[in-house]
Amino acid sequence: MTITRFAPSPTGELHLGHAHSALFAFAAAKAAGGRFLLRIEDIDRTRCRPEFTQGIFTDLGWLGLDWERPVRVQSEHFDEYRAALDRLEGMGLLYPCFCTRKDIAREVEGAGHAPHGPDGPLYPGHCRHLSVAERRERREAGQAFALRLDVAAAAARVGPLAWHDRAQGEQTAQPELFGDVVLARKDIPASYHLAVTVDDALQGVTLVTRGQDLFEATHVHRLLQALLGLPVPGYLHHRLLTDPSGRRYAKRDRSLTLRALREAGRTPDEVRSLAGF
DSSP states (O other), rough: OEEEEOOOOOSSSOBBBHHHHHHHHHHHHHHHHHHHEEEEOOOOOOTOHHHHHHHHHHHHHHOOOOOOSSEOOOOOOOOHHHHHHHHHHHTEEEEEEEHHHHHHHHHHHSSSSEEETTEEEEOGGGGGOOHHHHHHHHHHHTOEEEEEEOHHHHHHOOOOOOEETTEEEEEEEGGGGGGGEEEEOOSSSSSHHHHHHHHHTTOOOOOOEGGGGTTTHHHHHHHHHHTTTTTOOEEEEEEOOOOOOOOOOOOOOOOGGGGHHHHHOOHHHHHHHHHOO
C-alpha cells in the first residue's frame, strides 16, 4: 500500500509552496488508493510555536485535506531518536564536535579551496581526530558539542547503496557530499536527517514526496537507513513552486500565507489552483 506524508515545521505560517507539497503528497496517496499522513516536525523547540501547529491543521483542513489521527509530533518521540543515536554510537560512528560555527568558518577560510556540499562548505573534520581521552576531558568539563556522523567510516561499513526516485530513476547514494553531518546538538536532540529517517520508518511511509531542494539529502537518509536496518521507501521529488519573478516561496512571504489568502477572500479552489492543483 502507498503511504505518503506531509511533514511541515511549525516555525511560521504555511504558504503556497507548502500547499503544493501537501496537495502533491495527498494526491499521490489517493491516486494509489493509499494513506496520507501528517507529521509535525518540531524538534527545534527554540523556533517552533504551538500557534503555528494549530495553523497547520486549520490551513490543511480548509484546503480540503484529510489525514489519519493521531498526528505524529516529533517532540513527543525524542526517546526514539536517542535510541537511534545510541545504536550509531555503539558502532563507533559518532564523535563529539566541539567546534563553534565561528571555528568552522575560520578553518574553512584558512583552508583556501575547501570542499563544498549542497549546504555549503564541508566540515573540515578537526574533532574527528581528537583522542578518546581529549573527547572525554572536554565533555566532562561541560564544553558544548554536537554529535557528528563519521560518514567515511559509516559508508565503509555498509558498502555501496542506491535509492530510487520515481521521476529521476535509480540513484547511487553519495552521502559524502555532505561530509560529517550533525545528527544532534545540545539544544536539538536530533537533526532533521536523523529524525525524518526514523519517523518515516516507524510510520511505515512507503513513498516520500518532497521538494527538489531536498533531493541530495536523500543520500544521507539512505546511509542512515542502512546503518539502522530500516526499510527503504520510494522517493518522488517534485518541482519547487515559485512566484512570477521565479523566486521560490518562503515563510518570509507573509502576504502569500494560506491564512492571508483566506482572509483576503480567496476560496480553497482558487488557492489549490495557485498551488498547481
